[in-house]
Amino acid sequence: MTEGMWRYADRLPAVAPKSIVTLGEGGTPVLDLTEALGRRLGVASVLAKAEDRNPTGSFKARIASVAYSLVNERGLAGTVGTSSGNGGAAAAAYAAAAGSRAILFTLTDTAPVKLREILVMGATVHRVAGVGHDAASTRAVADAIAEQAEQRGFAPMLTAFHYAPEAMQGVSTIAFELAEQAPELTALYLPVGGGGLLTGVHRGYRDLGRVPRLVGVQPSGSAALRRALDGFPGGIAGTVRTTVSGLQMAALYDTDGAVGAVRESGGHAVEVGDEAIWQAQEELARCGLLVEPAGATALAGLFADARAGRLRRDDRVAIVLTGAGYKDRDALRRMAPADDTPVISAGDVPARLDALLGRTR
The missing domain is CATH 3.40.50.1100 (Rossmann fold)
Known part of the structure; x- marks a missing residue:
C-alpha cells in the first residue's frame, strides 16, 4: 500500500496489509494562495492544506x-x-x-x-x-x-489521543505530508476543537525533528485552549457560545497535548469571533475554495495575527482547511441566499447575454 496516508504505514499502528480499510484518504494537496492573500497578510507565502479533499470531506x-x-x-x-x-x-x-x-x-x-x-x-x-x-x-x-x-x-472512535491514541496517529500523517510538500514552512495555523488535530500534527512534526510554529485558532465562544494556556485546569471553555459546527467544545479532550504543541513549537493561541470566521469562509470562496466555517477558522486566525503584527515578512505560513463546504448548508445560505437569484424567461436570455457578454469581437 503505497498511496495516500498508508505510504507512512511504518509510522502507523501495525496492521497486516489485508486488514487495511482505505477509501483513498490522505495525499491531500497543498494549494498556493500567495497571489491572493500574501500581500494583504504581509508574508512571503501562504499555503492551504486541503483536508476537505479527503473521502468523507474532512481530515x-x-x-x-x-x-x-x-x-x-x-x-x-x-x-x-x-x-x-x-x-x-x-x-x-x-x-x-x-x-x-x-x-x-x-x-x-x-x-x-x-x-x-x-x-x-x-x-x-x-x-x-x-x-x-x-x-x-x-x-x-x-x-x-x-x-x-x-x-x-x-x-x-473518539477523536482524541486521550481516548483513542492509536487511531489518532492517522492525524500525524498530515505533518508527514506537509514536511514533504512545504519543507520551508515557518508557521502552521490549525482550528482547535478538542485539541486532537493540533496534538497529532505536533507529534508528527516532532517525530521528523523539525516543528514550525503551531498556532491554534478557536472561536471566542469556545476558547478552551486559551484558557488552558492561561492555567485553567482541564481546558474548560465555560459556556459554549459559538455556532461553528465542529468547534463547539466545552473542554479540550487533549489538554496536555494541545498546550504542549503550542508551547514547544513557539506558537500561540488565537481567538476569533464567529463573524470573522464567516468572513474568512467568504474570502476562501473568492479563491475558489468552498469550506465549512470550521475549515475557514485557521484563516480567520491568520488575519487576526496579521492585524496584531504577529507575522514576519519572511514567514512562510500555511492553514489547514479541515472540512468541505457542503457540510454546513446554513453557512451556505448565509453566504448566498437562493432568493437573490433573478428569474427570467427563456425569451429574455438573448438580451441578457448581450448585456452580460458585451460587444461582439
Whole structure:
C-alpha cells in the first residue's frame, strides 16, 4: 500500500496489509494562495492544506481509516464514539467499507447534512443533550464510551489521543505530508476543537525533528485552549457560545497535548469571533475554495495575527482547511441566499447575454 496516508504505514499502528480499510484518504494537496492573500497578510507565502479533499470531506477520514484497520486486525465488532458530525461521517463511511458497525452519540444541534450523511451510511445514532456544550456532560459521555467499548469488544472512535491514541496517529500523517510538500514552512495555523488535530500534527512534526510554529485558532465562544494556556485546569471553555459546527467544545479532550504543541513549537493561541470566521469562509470562496466555517477558522486566525503584527515578512505560513463546504448548508445560505437569484424567461436570455457578454469581437 503505497498511496495516500498508508505510504507512512511504518509510522502507523501495525496492521497486516489485508486488514487495511482505505477509501483513498490522505495525499491531500497543498494549494498556493500567495497571489491572493500574501500581500494583504504581509508574508512571503501562504499555503492551504486541503483536508476537505479527503473521502468523507474532512481530515477525520485519516482517523477512521486507522480505527477500522485496527478493528479488522483485532477482530473487534466496530467502533463507538461521539461526534459533532465529521468524525461520525468518517466512522459511518469506513464502517460501511469494512462491513462493520459504527455507533455514535452526537450533539443535539449537529448540522443536518452531517447527520444525514451519517445515517445514510448505516450508523446507529443517538443525539445527547449537553454534549459539546457542557464540559461535565461531554466528558461523562466520552468516559462512559471508552469504558464500555473496551469491555464489549468495540474500539472507541473518539477523536482524541486521550481516548483513542492509536487511531489518532492517522492525524500525524498530515505533518508527514506537509514536511514533504512545504519543507520551508515557518508557521502552521490549525482550528482547535478538542485539541486532537493540533496534538497529532505536533507529534508528527516532532517525530521528523523539525516543528514550525503551531498556532491554534478557536472561536471566542469556545476558547478552551486559551484558557488552558492561561492555567485553567482541564481546558474548560465555560459556556459554549459559538455556532461553528465542529468547534463547539466545552473542554479540550487533549489538554496536555494541545498546550504542549503550542508551547514547544513557539506558537500561540488565537481567538476569533464567529463573524470573522464567516468572513474568512467568504474570502476562501473568492479563491475558489468552498469550506465549512470550521475549515475557514485557521484563516480567520491568520488575519487576526496579521492585524496584531504577529507575522514576519519572511514567514512562510500555511492553514489547514479541515472540512468541505457542503457540510454546513446554513453557512451556505448565509453566504448566498437562493432568493437573490433573478428569474427570467427563456425569451429574455438573448438580451441578457448581450448585456452580460458585451460587444461582439
